[in-house]
Amino acid sequence: MAVRRLYCRNPACLRQTFVERLPGLIAPHAHRTRRLAAAQGQVGVALGGEAAGRLLQHLGMPASGDTVLRLVRRLPLPRQPAPRILGVDDWALRRGKTYGTILVDLERHRVVDLLPDRSAPTLAEWLRHHRGVHAVARDRSTEYARGISLGAPQAMQVADRWHLLLNLRQMIERWLAGAHGRLRRLACPGAAAWSGEAHERLPAHPRRADGQR
Numbered sequence: 001m002a003v004r005r006l007y008c009r010n011p012a013c014l015r016q017t018f019v020e021r022l023p024g025l026i027a028p029h030a031h032r033t034r035r036l037a038a039a040q041g042q043v044g045v046a047l048g049g050e051a052a053g054r055l056l057q058h059l060g061m062p063a064s065g066d067t068v069l070r071l072v073r074r075l076p077l078p079r080q081p082a083p084r085i086l087g088v089d090d091w092a093l094r095r096g097k098t099y100g101t102i103l104v105d106l107e108r109h110r111v112v113d114l115l116p117d118r119s120a121p122t123l124a125e126w127l128r129h130h131r132g133v134h135a136v137a138r139d140r141s142t143e144y145a146r147g148i149s150l151g152a153p154q155a156m157q158v159a160d161r162w163h164l165l166l167n168l169r170q171m172i173e174r175w176l177a178g179a180h181g182r183l184r185r186l187a188c189p190g191a192a193a194w195s196g197e198a199h200e201r202l203p204a205h206p207r208r209a210d211g212q213r
Contacts, residue, residue, distance in 0.1 A: 036061060041075045044068035080105070082132040083112055087160060088144050090118045101144075106137060120147035127151025139163045 006018040026033050032040075040063050044052040049065035049072075056063050063071070087104035091114070101115035101123060115122050124147045127133060133152045137160035138144045148157055176183075 037071050038075070040068055041071035044072040045075070080108075080110070080112070082130055083107070084132060084134050086112070086133050086136045086155075088123065088136055088138040088148070089160075090139075090141075119143060120150060123147030124151030127155075137161075140167070 003022065004020045006020070008016055008018065021028065024034075030037070040052070040056060040061055043056060043059075046052070047055060049069040052068045053063055053065040056068070083103075083105035085106040087106045089102055089104075090099045091102045092099055099118050101118045103112040103115070103126070104110065105112050113126065115126060118141075120143045123144060127148065128151050131152075133155045135156045135158060136148050136152070137158050138148070140159065140163065145157060148155060
């Protein structure tokens with residue numbers, strides 16, 4: 001393929017020559033065409049960096065594992081519809097020190113976004129830019145409740161199933177810990193009756209195998 005080279009007649013110009021661009025075929029300063037870069041990136045999405053690099057060698061599209069990973073990062077993210085049923089919870093960047101917020105589309109079971117913190121203003125700002133949320137499942141955090149009320153006041157807030165089961169287990173453990181002493185003092189009439197019946201059924205002098213008492 002031939003391209004035109006253009007010359008600048010201004011002696012003060014830092015660039016003396018120019019080459020026409022081919023925006024539909026190759027990006028500026030790129031070493032591969034857009035089509036080749038897209039194909040290598042898709043192989044990297046499917047296999048990962050090193051495995052994709054080994055396969056691309058056999059396909060006649062050689063690229064190192066690091067190059068494949070760079071191409072994967074440049075691929076545009078797939079467009080996803082706005083979530084209707086949203087799950088909100090915190091996640092640890094560094095456990096016990098730094099936490100963020102994870103947003104999950106509960107209908108499609110996919111992570112929608114990660115927020116840098118778990119504050120109400122950050123969540124409210126995200127919800128204002130993503131309309132269409134009808135229901136939000138969250139934990140009992142008042143910060144998340146305030147953020148949802150500010151960003152999506154029309155959405156119904158519910159406690160998610162995992163936190164409901166967690167709270168139920170904690171309440172049962174707390175009650176059993178307080179009632180443990182009283183439970184140990186309770187008589188068990190069923191066990192006493194069974195013990196008495198078993199005692200009556202046992203013979204007073206069991207016979208030995210040789211017939212002697």
